[in-house]
Amino acid sequence: xxxxxxxxxxxxxxxxxxxxxxxxxxxxxxxxxxxxxxxxxxxxxxxxxxxxxxxxxxxxxxxxxxxxxxxxxxxxxxxxxxxxxxxxxxxxxxxxxxxxxxxxxxxxxxxxxxxxxxxxxxxxxxxxxxxxxxxxxxxxxxxxxxxxxxxxxxxxxxxxxxxxxxxxxxxxxxxxxxxxxxxxxxxxxxxxxxxxxxxxxxxxxxxxxxxxxxxxxxxxxxxxxxxxxxxxxxxxxxxxxxxxxxxxxxx
Numbered sequence: 001x002x003x004x005x006x007x008x009x010x011x012x013x014x015x016x017x018x019x020x021x022x023x024x025x026x027x028x029x030x031x032x033x034x035x036x037x038x039x040x041x042x043x044x045x046x047x048x049x050x051x052x053x054x055x056x057x058x059x060x061x062x063x064x065x066x067x068x069x070x071x072x073x074x075x076x077x078x079x080x081x082x083x084x085x086x087x088x089x090x091x092x093x094x095x096x097x098x099x100x101x102x103x104x105x106x107x108x109x110x111x112x113x114x115x116x117x118x119x120x121x122x123x124x125x126x127x128x129x130x131x132x133x134x135x136x137x138x139x140x141x142x143x144x145x146x147x148x149x150x151x152x153x154x155x156x157x158x159x160x161x162x163x164x165x166x167x168x169x170x171x172x173x174x175x176x177x178x179x180x181x182x183x184x185x186x187x188x189x190x191x192x193x194x195x196x197x198x199x200x201x202x203x204x205x206x207x208x209x210x211x212x213x214x215x216x217x218x219x220x221x222x223x224x225x226x227x228x229x230x231x232x233x234x235x236x237x238x239x240x241x242x243x244x245x246x247x248x249x250x251x
Contacts, residue, residue: 002102003029004094005072005135006080009064010034013082014041016166021049023085024078027095034068042082062140062147069135076102078132079149083166084110090161094132104154106132108163114224115169122218122228123211130156131163143191145184175231182239189239190246201240205233 006028010017017033024031031051035042036058046053052071058064069077078094086094090108097106110127112119119125130149138151168174209229212218218225 002076002098003074004076004078004098004102005030005032005074006078007032007034007065007068007072008080008082009036009061009068010038010042010046010082011036011058012038012040012042014038014045015169016083017042018045018049019085019166020080020082021046021051023091024080025049027086027091027098028078029074030072032068032071034064034071036064060143061145062142065140065147069139072135075135076132077135077138080131080163081165085164085166087162087164090159090163093159093161102132102134105130105134105138105149105151105156107156107158108132109158109160110163110165112165112167114167114174114228115171117221117224119221119224119228121216121220122213122225123216124228127165128158129163144188145181146188171227171231174227175234178231178235179238182235183242186239186242186246189243194243195247196240196243198244201237201244204240205236208236209233 004027006024008017008020008031010033021031031049033046033051033053035046035053035055037055043053054071056064056067059067065079068079107128107130110129111125112127130151133149133151138149140147141150142148168177209232212232213226213229218229221228
């Protein structure tokens with residue numbers, strides 16, 4: 001039987017972290033939380049669950065996750081976000097696989113809960129992500145945002161159970177985080193020398209809205225599907241406007 005470390009990055013996650021910890025506490029041999037100096041009750045909640053808790057200045061997603069992997073002693077790692085939790089079915093699947101012996105890398109199918117509604121379309125589901133992997137020879141790659149797991153060559157197994165993602169609690173929260181990721185993506189594009197024309201922000205935004213709301217059936221998610229497409233389109237405008245600004249200023 002393999003040993004399993006569950007690793008989690010936190011920053012002011014008092015609303016979510018206990019749900020996450022409850023879902024994995026009977027499964028993990030070690031739980032390691034890397035916290036970017038939360039000012040809420042996140043440290044207190046983690047202490048109640050006896051996790052290995054460390055605080056460290058934020059150095060980016062990939063760097064933080066690689067640091068977490070280095071803290072683990074188990075031979076397999078399950079990487080979660082604080083706003084995620086294992087469904088009962090996913091918990092049982094991972095438990096059975098652990099008992100039999102992990103082999104290779106495993107993907108989960110994440111479903112997002114958007115202000116109380118599970119989103120089944122809009123390009124948000126299915127959302128397949130590699131999350132359970134051998135600690136040796138696996139690492140996260142990527143600067144700024146959208147880190148990618150690099151793992152030993154294999155065909156990952158996909159669990160049937162859902163990884164529950166409690167994504168946003170308000171439209172304002174969604175817009176703020178979408179804009180944050182858009183600015184980080186603009187910085188990544190600028191570092192790679194990407195250039196765009198003056199119409200790109202608006203053409204891209206229109207394409208994003210049409211893709212999410214119509215082609216990916218966002219309308220079946222009701223009003224929230226419309227807001228998801230709208231906010232994504234607005235943040236797309238910001239992304240390319242910010243990229244154009246960085247290109248003009250040569251930063």
